[in-house]
Amino acid sequence: MASSKGYRDFIIEQLSNLNPTQRPMMGEFLIYVKNIYFGGIFDDRLLVKITETNKKYCLTEQIPYENAKPMYLVENVDDKYYLENLVLDTIKGLKKWAS
Numbered sequence: 001m002a003s004s005k006g007y008r009d010f011i012i013e014q015l016s017n018l019n020p021t022q023r024p025m026m027g028e029f030l031i032y033v034k035n036i037y038f039g040g041i042f043d044d045r046l047l048v049k050i051t052e053t054n055k056k057y058c059l060t061e062q063i064p065y066e067n068a069k070p071m072y073l074v075e076n077v078d079d080k081y082y083l084e085n086l087v088l089d090t091i092k093g094l095k096k097w098a099s
Contacts, residue, residue: 002027003041011046014080018087028065038090039071040064047071048086051093057086 008029012020018033029041039048042064048054050061050072059072076082 003029003044007044008041011041011077014077014083015087017080017084033087033091036091036094038087038094039074046074046077048074048090049094051090053093054086054090057089 008022011031012022015031015033021032021035023030023032025040028043030037031040032038037049039046041047045062045064047062047064048059048071050070054072057072059074061070062073063069064071074083074086
């Protein structure tokens, strides 16, 4: 099942203070902040990469698509402050690997 543009628009709006960009991929959407791919929208679910810096959120692991690595499911997408902090913490963990 492909993700809806309406859900994508909602998530992008929730993250608007972080100036996110998105790229469509096979009916889904990859999301970037500061040119860092941190997660995406898969089957109308926001999933973020698993890092040491976002484990404190105690999120559930899910598979974005068949044969993919697990990612964290973000259910609390209505709380803009929470969502922004979660994304920033995820990026902090990813930057360690990029350095």
